[in-house]
Amino acid sequence: MEAFLDTFFNGAVLARYAPSILQGVWVTVLLSVLIVVSGIVGGAALACLRAYRIRPLSALIVIYADMFRALPPLVLILLVFFGLPNLGILLSSSTVLYLILTLVLAAFAEEIVWAGITAVPKGQWEASRSTGLGFTQTLIWVILPQAVRLVIPPLTNRAIAITKMTALGMVIGVPDILGQATTAQSFSANASPLMLAAIAYVLLFLPLVIFSRWLETRFAAPGV
Amino acid sequence: MTQAAQEAVAPPTLVVRGLRKSFGSEEVLQGIDLTVARRELVFVLGPSGSGKSTMLRCCNRLEEPDAGEITLEGDPVTGPKVDVNQLRRRMGMVFQAFNLYPHLSALSNVTLALRKVRGLPRPEAEAMGLTALDRVGLKAKAASYPAHLSGGQQQRVAIARALALEPSVMLFDEPTSALDPELVGDVLAVMQDMKAQGMTMLVVSHEMKFARDAADRVIFMDAGRIVEQGTPEQIFETPHHERTQTFLARFSGRG
Numbered sequence: 001m002e003a004f005l006d007t008f009f010n011g012a013v014l015a016r017y018a019p020s021i022l023q024g025v026w027v028t029v030l031l032s033v034l035i036v037v038s039g040i041v042g043g044a045a046l047a048c049l050r051a052y053r054i055r056p057l058s059a060l061i062v063i064y065a066d067m068f069r070a071l072p073p074l075v076l077i078l079l080v081f082f083g084l085p086n087l088g089i090l091l092s093s094s095t096v097l098y099l100i101l102t103l104v105l106a107a108f109a110e111e112i113v114w115a116g117i118t119a120v121p122k123g124q125w126e127a128s129r130s131t132g133l134g135f136t137q138t139l140i141w142v143i144l145p146q147a148v149r150l151v152i153p154p155l156t157n158r159a160i161a162i163t164k165m166t167a168l169g170m171v172i173g174v175p176d177i178l179g180q181a182t183t184a185q186s187f188s189a190n191a192s193p194l195m196l197a198a199i200a201y202v203l204l205f206l207p208l209v210i211f212s213r214w215l216e217t218r219f220a221a222p223g224v
Numbered sequence: 225m226t227q228a229a230q231e232a233v234a235p236p237t238l239v240v241r242g243l244r245k246s247f248g249s250e251e252v253l254q255g256i257d258l259t260v261a262r263r264e265l266v267f268v269l270g271p272s273g274s275g276k277s278t279m280l281r282c283c284n285r286l287e288e289p290d291a292g293e294i295t296l297e298g299d300p301v302t303g304p305k306v307d308v309n310q311l312r313r314r315m316g317m318v319f320q321a322f323n324l325y326p327h328l329s330a331l332s333n334v335t336l337a338l339r340k341v342r343g344l345p346r347p348e349a350e351a352m353g354l355t356a357l358d359r360v361g362l363k364a365k366a367a368s369y370p371a372h373l374s375g376g377q378q379q380r381v382a383i384a385r386a387l388a389l390e391p392s393v394m395l396f397d398e399p400t401s402a403l404d405p406e407l408v409g410d411v412l413a414v415m416q417d418m419k420a421q422g423m424t425m426l427v428v429s430h431e432m433k434f435a436r437d438a439a440d441r442v443i444f445m446d447a448g449r450i451v452e453q454g455t456p457e458q459i460f461e462t463p464h465h466e467r468t469q470t471f472l473a474r475f476s477g478r479g
């Protein structure tokens with residue numbers, strides 16, 4: 001028991017590294033918020049572009065979405081982080097993590113929102129167009145609000161999954177929760193910082209998971 | 225000129241000439257000629273698949289006609305340079321399935337086009353929206369969402385949505401076919417009231433009693449053509465064409 005406590009809850013180690021892990025929390029939160037906002041906005045924008053059914057444009061969007069959904073994000077992160085400098089492009093590890101996870105989330109969000117757009121009945125388009133609204137106006141005011149409501153559950157689940165992937169930043173040295181914790185762990189030769197990281201993740205993400213449950217029930221009711 | 229004199233020289237509200245439309249190899253409209261005069265209610269009858277909906281939907285170009293010419297108050301509806309959104313604003317359409325926007329309240333359903341197409345500020349749009357809802361007897365339901373309205377109420381909100389734009393003509397595609405029988409009356413009463421107020425209307429429906437009471441002219445369509453037309457009395461009492469007779473015989477139990 002003592003060994004267990006000493007390994008995972010060593011008071012001295014916890015006290016010493018708590019501040020740096022707290023810094024990591026802010027990095028994780030900031031990255032997550034930026035990734036979720038830009039990823040979902042970007043994905044929804046791509047889905048809207050696809051609604052215009054301009055063949056070459058739609059094809060490009062589909063290729064992009066399929067590529068970024070097929071490739072493991074870690075592969076992309078390593079490829080960009082270690083590849084771009086050879087082309088003379090130097091990006092910080094946080095920037096690379098942000099870019100890749102945003103692109104991955106946007107790819108998933110595009111597919112999810114597109115499914116929502118196609119699920120809105122044709123009669124909605126016709127009713128709106130028959131009152132004189134244009135294609136874009138109909139998309140924005142009539143179709144998209146309904147499409148987004150339909151796909152809120154898968155969209156939140158995907159967003160949560162992506163924010164958890166910020167932990168991948170550790171491999172390229174992003175000072176997020178896990179990055180700080182692994183650094184602390186190697187200096188202290190003790191697992192307590194990792195335990196602290198786990199606790200931080202639970203405190204951050206459990207409310208999000210509960211929130212997504214609430215969203216699902218809230219938007220399950222039709223016509224609200 | 226007096227108003228009556230102006231109306232006498234004004235072009236008919238809706239003119240359709242030689243309208244043709246095919247889906248694949250099937251020619252659904254085989255040359256439709258139709259004129260709807262100002263304040264006239266033209267009632268369209270015909271068997272399923274005869275092209276009634278397609279004809280209506282060509283009038284506001286929800287379907288693109290293959291050939292033919294359509295004018296609204298003398299303004300071309302068909303043709304490459306036409307601003308179809310501006311024209312649609314002047315033609316209200318009511319659908320069998322209501323097609324209310326489920327994410328918007330009854331009032332917002334009615335005001336959306338007023339704000340986005342006519343560009344009215346919210347307070348003005350809402351005042352007009354409430355007037356339109358009042359005309360269909362649903363001012364009290366302004367804040368309700370479609371899911372909380374009966375089918376009949378939903379269809380009346382849909383009528384208000386079209387009416388609010390002050391259209392020159394209203395197109396109805398089987399407005400009561402999706403309704404429980406006990407809810408049909410309210411919708412027909414609203415339509416009859418619109419007719420009394422002088423609205424020009426083109427109505428596809430199977431409500432024969434409504435046709436007798438409110439229609440100025442009844443048109444019978446079959447296989448993409450207008451087979452016969454006349455006053456309700458002529459069509460219902462002494463139909464000339466055999467296909468009209470067969471069709472009406474099947475409906476004799478109703479209306």
Ligand SMILES: Nc1ncnc2c1ncn2[C@@H]1O[C@H](COP(=O)(O)OP(=O)(O)OP(=O)(O)O)[C@@H](O)[C@H]1O
Nearest residue numbers: 247248250252270271272273274275276277278279
């Ligand atoms: N978008 C479409 N694509 C292919 N065929 C269509 C389309 N719309 C209508 N049709 C066909 O055109 C024909 C006429 O259809 P339409 O809906 O105009 O008939 P209708 O007289 O309104 O019939 P109903 O009384 O059943 O509503 C039918 O054979 C139908 O299958």
Ligand SMILES: [Mg+2]
Nearest residue numbers: 276277278397
């Ligand atoms: Mg029809």
